[in-house]
Amino acid sequence: MRRMVSxxxxxxxxxxxxxxxxxxxxxxxxxxxxxxxxxxxxxxxLMSMVCGTIYVLVLGFLVLSLVRKRRxxxxxxxxxxxxxxxxxxxxxxxxxxxxxxLSVLVLGSFLADRGLARMQxxxxxxxxxxxxxxxxxxxxxxxGGTSWIETANELHLPIDRTTRIQLVSGDVIHSFxxxxxxxxxxxxxxxxNSLDLTPRKTGWFRGQCAEYCGLQHAHMALDVKVDTAGEFxxxxxxxxxxxHPPTGDAVASRGLALxxxxxxxxxxTIRGTAAQGRAGPDLTHIASRHSLAAGSLPMSRGxxxxxxxxxxxxxxxxxxxxIPLEPADLNAIAHYLEQRQ
Amino acid sequence: xxxxxxxxxxxxxxxxxxLAQTWADAPGIWGFLTTVDHKRIAARYILxxxxxxxxxxxxxxxxxxxxxxxxxxxxxxxxYNEAFSLHGSTMLFLVxxxxxxxxxxxxxxxxLGQRALAFPRLAAFSFWLYVGGVMTLWVSHALxxxxxxxxxxxxxxxxxxxxxxxxxxxxAQMITFTEVAALAASVNMVATILKMRPPGMTLAxxxxxxxxxxxxxxxxxxxxxxxxxxxxxxxxxxxxSTVFFAPTQGGDxxxxxxxxxxxxxxxxxxxxxxxxxxxxxxxxTFSRRTIVGHxxxxxxxxxxxxxxxxxxxHHMFAVGLPKLGNSFFTAASLAIALPAGxxxxxxxxxxxSGRPQFYTPFLWVIGFIxxxxxxxxxxxxxASAPLDLQLTDTYFVVAHFHYVLxxxxxxxxLGAFCYWxxxxxxxxxxxxxxWASFLLIVGGFNLGFFPMHILGxxxxxxxxxxxxxxxxxxxLNMVATLGSAIAVLGGLIFVANAFLSLWRGAPAGPDPWGGxxxxxxxxxxxxxxxxxxxxxxxxxxxxxxxxxxxxxxxVGVSRREVLVSSxxxxxxxxxxxxxxxxxxxxxxxxxxxxxxxxxxxxPWAVVWGSLPIAGALTAxxxxxxxxxxxxxxxxxx
Numbered sequence: 020m021r022r023m024v025s026x027x028x029x030x031x032x033x034x035x036x037x038x039x040x041x042x043x044x045x046x047x048x049x050x051x052x053x054x055x056x057x058x059x060x061x062x063x064x065l066m067s068m069v070c071g072t073i074y075v076l077v078l079g080f081l082v083l084s085l086v087r088k089r090r091x092x093x094x095x096x097x098x099x100x101x102x103x104x105x106x107x108x109x110x111x112x113x114x115x116x117x118x119x120x121l122s123v124l125v126l127g128s129f130l131a132d133r134g135l136a137r138m139q140x141x142x143x144x145x146x147x148x149x150x151x152x153x154x155x156x157x158x159x160x161x162x163g164g165t166s167w168i169e170t171a172n173e174l175h176l177p178i179d180r181t182t183r184i185q186l187v188s189g190d191v192i193h194s195f196x197x198x199x200x201x202x203x204x205x206x207x208x209x210x211x212n213s214l215d216l217t218p219r220k221t222g223w224f225r226g227q228c229a230e231y232c233g234l235q236h237a238h239m240a241l242d243v244k245v246d247t248a249g250e251f252x253x254x255x256x257x258x259x260x261x262x263h264p265p266t267g268d269a270v271a272s273r274g275l276a277l278x279x280x281x282x283x284x285x286x287x288t289i290r291g292t293a294a295q296g297r298a299g300p301d302l303t304h305i306a307s308r309h310s311l312a313a314g315s316l317p318m319s320r321g322x323x324x325x326x327x328x329x330x331x332x333x334x335x336x337x338x339x340x341x342i343p344l345e346p347a348d349l350n351a352i353a354h355y356l357e358q359r360q
Numbered sequence: 361x362x363x364x365x366x367x368x369x370x371x372x373x374x375x376x377x378x379l380a381q382t383w384a385d386a387p388g389i390w391g392f393l394t395t396v397d398h399k400r401i402a403a404r405y406i407l408x409x410x411x412x413x414x415x416x417x418x419x420x421x422x423x424x425x426x427x428x429x430x431x432x433x434x435x436x437x438x439x440y441n442e443a444f445s446l447h448g449s450t451m452l453f454l455v456x457x458x459x460x461x462x463x464x465x466x467x468x469x470x471x472l473g474q475r476a477l478a479f480p481r482l483a484a485f486s487f488w489l490y491v492g493g494v495m496t497l498w499v500s501h502a503l504x505x506x507x508x509x510x511x512x513x514x515x516x517x518x519x520x521x522x523x524x525x526x527x528x529x530x531x532a533q534m535i536t537f538t539e540v541a542a543l544a545a546s547v548n549m550v551a552t553i554l555k556m557r558p559p560g561m562t563l564a565x566x567x568x569x570x571x572x573x574x575x576x577x578x579x580x581x582x583x584x585x586x587x588x589x590x591x592x593x594x595x596x597x598x599x600x601s602t603v604f605f606a607p608t609q610g611g612d613x614x615x616x617x618x619x620x621x622x623x624x625x626x627x628x629x630x631x632x633x634x635x636x637x638x639x640x641x642x643x644x645t646f647s648r649r650t651i652v653g654h655x656x657x658x659x660x661x662x663x664x665x666x667x668x669x670x671x672x673x674h675h676m677f678a679v680g681l682p683k684l685g686n687s688f689f690t691a692a693s694l695a696i697a698l699p700a701g702x703x704x705x706x707x708x709x710x711x712x713s714g715r716p717q718f719y720t721p722f723l724w725v726i727g728f729i730x731x732x733x734x735x736x737x738x739x740x741x742x743a744s745a746p747l748d749l750q751l752t753d754t755y756f757v758v759a760h761f762h763y764v765l766x767x768x769x770x771x772x773x774l775g776a777f778c779y780w781x782x783x784x785x786x787x788x789x790x791x792x793x794x795w796a797s798f799l800l801i802v803g804g805f806n807l808g809f810f811p812m813h814i815l816g817x818x819x820x821x822x823x824x825x826x827x828x829x830x831x832x833x834x835x836l837n838m839v840a841t842l843g844s845a846i847a848v849l850g851g852l853i854f855v856a857n858a859f860l861s862l863w864r865g866a867p868a869g870p871d872p873w874g875g876x877x878x879x880x881x882x883x884x885x886x887x888x889x890x891x892x893x894x895x896x897x898x899x900x901x902x903x904x905x906x907x908x909x910x911x912x913x914x915v916g917v918s919r920r921e922v923l924v925s926s927x928x929x930x931x932x933x934x935x936x937x938x939x940x941x942x943x944x945x946x947x948x949x950x951x952x953x954x955x956x957x958x959x960x961x962x963p964w965a966v967v968w969g970s971l972p973i974a975g976a977l978t979a980x981x982x983x984x985x986x987x988x989x990x991x992x993x994x995x996x997x
Contacts, residue, residue: 043818043830043831043832045831046818046819046831047817047818047819048750048817048819049817049818056750058746059746059747059749059750062744062746062747063741063747063750063817066740066741066744066747067741070737070738070740070741071737073733073737074733074734074737077704077708077729077733078730078733080705080708080712081708081711081726081729081730083712084708084709084711084712084716085711085716085726087712096648096874097648098648098649098874098876098901098904099648099649099713099714099715100649100650101649101713101714103652103653103709103713106652106653106709106712106713107652107653109705109709110652110653110656110702110705110706110709113701113702113705114698114701114702114705117697117698117701117702118698121694121695121697121698121740124694124740124744125690125691125694127744128687128690128744128745128746128747129687129690131744131746131747132683132686132687132745132746134746135746135749136683152522190516190522191514191516191517191522192514192516192517192613194678194753196753196821198750198819201749202678202746202747202748202749202750203678203749203750203752203753204678204680204749205678205679205680207613207614207679207680208516208607208613209607209608209612209613210607210613210614210679210680212679212680225819225831227819227821227824228821229678229752229753229754229821229822230514230678230753231509231510231514231517231753231822231823232517233517233522234437234438234441235437236441236823236824237437237823237824237825237826237827240828314828335436335437335438336437336438
């Protein structure tokens with residue numbers, strides 16, 4: 020691929036600094052893993068080089084102008100009036116240079132924008148992403164069907180295939196941003212925005228809400244997994260499954276009963292059970308996810324139990340309320356959810 | 361107009377004493393409340409902004425502490441959101457814009473050889489109303505009802521559904537306060553610069569600082585109504601359930617953003633363009649020559665003033681507007697690099713062909729160029745619609761606009777402060793401590809803010825109160841905190857230097873730097889009436905001219921008068937009575953404040969609150985005998 024080659028030449032320009040600082044590469048436009056992000060990375064390099072050159076020129080001119088007359092000092096408060104003709108000519112050349120540089124950048128920018136708008140594939144995978152305070156509702160159109168398969172805070176994408184993300188907001192303005200794959204697009208109530216993602220590398224990436232959306236804007240992340248075609252098909256098949264009642268596990272059965280009859284089911288859905296609330300994330304396959312509470316905690320049994328017990332301590336202000344639970348009940352609920360792979 | 365030569369007139373010292381008596385304020389607190397002296401008003405404005413700069417700087421340091429390591433709990437999410445909202449709103453609405461106007465209020469009459477502004481009482485009203493805005497925001501902070509939705513308050517987050525209570529309204533009304541104050545100051549600037557220039561100061565001979573203030577003030581007049589409109593629409597959505605920003609009922613959320621940025625983008629140039637004036641004045645004086653390419657500089661300032669209104673959409677590239685339109689705004693945004701590039705060239709070319717003298721004001725010019733050019737170039741990068749999708753709302757943008765606003769406006773302001781300090785106080789600031797504060801502030805700033813470019817490129821979004829340790833942002837955040845702390849230390853040294861120099865500074869004399877413009881012809885500090893005679897100007901640098909400065913006589917000595925001249929050629933036209941001190945600007949400002957604050961709580965405040973305002977304005981403008989009875993204008997040799 021042409022773009023991959025051009026990137027292989029240039030990492031030396033921008034990469035050393037962040038790498039020296041020990042920064043991670045899963046949420047950064049400097050490590051493109053998708054077609055759109057690669058286009059933008061090339062544009063970033065072009066711009067950095069042009070702007071860097073101009074900066075060096077200006078600073079060089081400044082330094083020379085400061086040192087060249089150091090010794091030629093004059094008596095205080097005398098005034099000089101040298102001829103400016105030469106400098107005026109240089110000003111014309113300088114203006115010409117700026118215009119040329121700006122033209123290159125406008126053209127580069129325009130071409131990159133066209134590249135983003137260009138259809139990568141004739142057929143796209145439809146995914147609907149709904150921004151909420153402070154989590155992401157994600158829904159896949161069932162292959163060959165009309166219904167939607169819902170999940171939350173974790174996006175799976177097949178490699179080398181274009182996915183069109185339809186962005187809708189459930190409340191305020193958010194911004195969908197997975198920098199390794201593409202630039203951000205705002206999620207605006209009353210508008211139907213969309214963006215195309217064409218991943219070129221498999222692996223885990225991270226996205227984060229980029230428009231201030233209230234108290235817990237900082238904890239509105241999303242995990243993105245780029246799968247091979249086979250992995251993706253298997254994942255979507257599993258997500259489609261509804262929950263079976265636990266058999267031969269009294270604690271899990273008790274957990275499910277508590278969810279269905281208690282407070283949990285008012286806000287959360289577990290497909291295949293009586294829990295059918297719509298206010299919070301779908302929990303049907305919660306344990307299969309990488310993290311919990313929109314990237315606030317890595318997924319584990321302990322994290323699940325802690326989150327349910329004290330949501331306001333983990334993510335102060337989250338709309339998930341604190342529900343007083345007996346330790347045994349808490350344990351049963353966490354035990355059941357832990358099995359929701 | 362005919363000029364008679366100097367004839368039988370009072371002796372100079374006697375005349376000075378009479379003028380001083382004519383222009384004197386009442387003593388004590390009454391004089392403090394009623395003064396219409398542009399220097400006193402500007403000094404209050406500037407001191408208030410310095411106090412607020414310190415307070416908002418402390419908020420910034422608090423935020424930096426919270427972010428220096430991942431998952432700290434120095435400030436909770438609510439505290440952090442309040443801190444960045446208060447920091448941004450204060451810095452933009454209560455510090456940057458007012459301080460530039462205040463510098464204009466102080467300097468413009470002096471640079472014009474005038475005794476007062478065109479509308480002295482309006483300047484007083486502007487200041488008192490500005491104080492109302494300051495109190496609205498900061499008393500609310502003390503009462504723990506701090507606005508917490510950023511300096512922009514986008515709906516629907518700022519709608520009543522997601523922001524119950526009065527935090528959002530307080531922000532919106534604070535805007536109304538400061539915008540009315542800014543409009544009052546700007547109208548004053550424009551009228552003074554266009555109609556009160558001294559004889560001989562044609563438009564072509566006008567110093568660049570005056571051009572800068574003129575353009576910035578005209579921009580204020582055109583841009584501010586947009587934000588007043590939009591905040592009023594927001595308040596009316598919240599207070600009386602209009603639906604301007606309710607998409608389900610036919611409103612449009614993006615209308616808010618368009619109107620806000622139609623003001624918001626010109627605003628940064630309203631802050632930057634006066635700084636262009638400061639830098640040019642300092643560069644000329646300390647290079648010992650007039651600016652290279654004066655005409656090109658004037659044209660570039662005007663060009664920026666015009667272009668600034670055509671690029672607001674570059675704050676909205678990610679909201680999903682049509683791509684062709686975005687491309688237009690990309691080109692318009694990049695185009696502004698041309699006039700800015702010409703300005704930078706002219707400054708450096710002036711230094712190149714002049715004899716640079718390294719006094720503190722000039723150091724700030726160097727700090728300004730190093731920092732501002734970097735900010736301008738990162739601005740070029742964010743102006744690209746597609747690339748902006750990766751950069752906007754990240755720390756890259758935080759770095760960018762701090763480089764532009766601190767490097768491009770605050771550094772020139774500090775330079776201007778050092779440059780005109782001797783004129784205002786009659787004393788010199790310490791050069792040694794000036795060097796120390798310069799190095800600490802510029803060094804600390806760059807150490808603190810350069811890493812933010814990289815943090816942005818490493819994916820760190822803005823307005824997050826904490827971050828996950830696995831993202832690896834902690835090293836750079838720690839460096840940023842360290843740099844900010846160093847810069848704050850430098851700022852404290854700067855203020856201490858300014859304060860102590862009031863007593864310990866060497867006496868300055870009228871013209872310590874050998875400046876070229878008229879303010880250096882007044883004594884330091886200038887008397888209340890500024891000049892005994894009106895200077896007559898015959899070049900762009902009147903004090904550097906071979907001929908001694910000629911003076912015009914005939915403007916009243918025993919009553920407050922100013923000279924009004926023609927717009928382009930500055931021919932003297934007539935003497936205008938200048939307003940006496942009055943309590944009514946203060947009372948009018950109080951009446952307006954009551955109406956504004958009341959309208960946070962009830963729409964009826966607009967109705968009943970108008971009555972005291974009408975009363976105060978009637979008393980303020982009560983007609984007085986306007987005609988002068990003194991003799992004709994004369995040239996004094």
